[in-house]
Amino acid sequence: MDNRRNDQRIKWLILLIPTLTIGLWEYVRHAFLLPYLSMDLGNLLAPFIVLAVTLTLVRGLFSRLEQSQQALQNEKSTNAALEEREQLARELHDGISQSLFLLAVKLDQLDEIQTNEPVKQLGAGLRETVRVMHEDVRQAIASLRLPPSPAAAAWVVPLKELLSETAAITEAQAEFIWNIPDATLTDKEKVELHACLREALFNVRKHAKASRVFVIGEPDDTGGFRCAVEDDGEGFIGDPLFAPGRFGLRMVRDRAHGMGWTFNAERRGDHTVVELLKLGGKST
Template sequence: MNDRRIKWMILLIPTLTIGLWEYIRHAFLLPYMTMDLGNLLAPFIVLAVTLTLVRGLFVRLESSQRALQRQRSRGAALEERERLAAELHDGIAQSLFLLAVKLDRLDAAADEPARRELAGQLRETVRDVHEDVRQAIARLRLPPEASQHDWAEPLRECLGETAALTEAEAEFRWDIPEELLGIKEKIELHACLREALVNVRKHARAGNVYVLGECSPDGGFRCAVMDDGIGFAGNPLEAPGRFGLRMVRERALRMGWTFAAERREGMTVIELIKKGANIHRQPMEGAAR
């Protein structure tokens, strides 16, 4: 028996009980029972039925609610584990892979200037790994309820950290309702936008950074990380050391989103679009200006 049926039975049983009692009293017991006695017995009969049938229904309803809460808790725990795994994969695992590649290059370097340059790059990568680990630990120390009140709040915090580290001005505009996004979309979108902000932190030298999100009338959305930094030299997806953007593109393609990394009117734009019938670009670009 589902919860809805249990609730209806809890509502209807007392009503049906008093109706049935009145019918029996008037049809069969009226010659043997006074009106005052019948009225006096009515609430006790309803109470007896409530203590037997309705109380049992309440117990079943409470049990069902507890089971539902346990299921939601397990789902939230699995979602958090998947989000953490994605962050570790995108941040720490990626940096460690890059560290291994640079170590191989250091072993193969023949001259001393090349070795010094690679050694400097290794130190920078180690610092990036340390920063990723520090942020992951800090997020694990936050109470789980913090992310439940506002799913976009971790994105705002990540933007704030990026702005603080780069001494840039930050702007966060997010108009996408949480219910518009599925669990998988939230995880992937958070990972992609976080990686785009890490890219700004490492390469952009920006004075202004924006995280923008808007929904389209057909149920899609458009998100972007924008900055006024130095921009790309050539194709950023082919540049050495830009593993993060390539991973963002792969994630977007797996989700069926459109990915773009380009310069627009003096701004570097990393953009994700869930395709719809009519995607509006102008409001977001105008907001950045």
């Protein structure tokens, strides 16, 4: 409300200042300067005086009005983002989270009535998968309910927080290295990068047993970028895209290919690397 009142005052000043300037000039000219200035010269000077006032006072008011409007637009965008995040968090909680809980209950019931050992082992594996998925959903809900940072690269903040959580859970050292200018990424690229890097971090948390974890985002000379999650954990056994329970990496690969990016998941020396590469000039 205060911003709107301030904007109204600025608009009125923009309207009134030129008029008041002309009125004041005419008064001063007729009251004090008439013996020294001819009528024609006074008329000639009037538009230049109004122009000078406009370039000084009114121009500054326009700048303040633009800043106020931009701040108001940013506030609206932030509120809209908060509402969307809260709605998505509710949908996750009321939909997927409760469905997973119900599935876990049914698996417990199956375990109680089933005596066949292979079936019991399969049920135990399914129960563990459901538990991990439920934890992932719970973490997603918690992240969505955190207020976004007002920084330009606010979408990166949850990745930093997830990296810190991963480091705390796995007792690993974490390093976040991000040098990609935010303005060089489209909104779609931000969404896809966030989803891919998030899934890669969850993969480190669940499987790597790492002592060091890195999230890296760096531009290249062609206008593209390299984003990666690296760790010094156990690494992959065989092809990670076909390992049991590694659905997340397949999702990352499919998202990357859908954006026209190159996807790599491999062992390099003593580090496991999940990497996304965009070549400069490729449209998304």
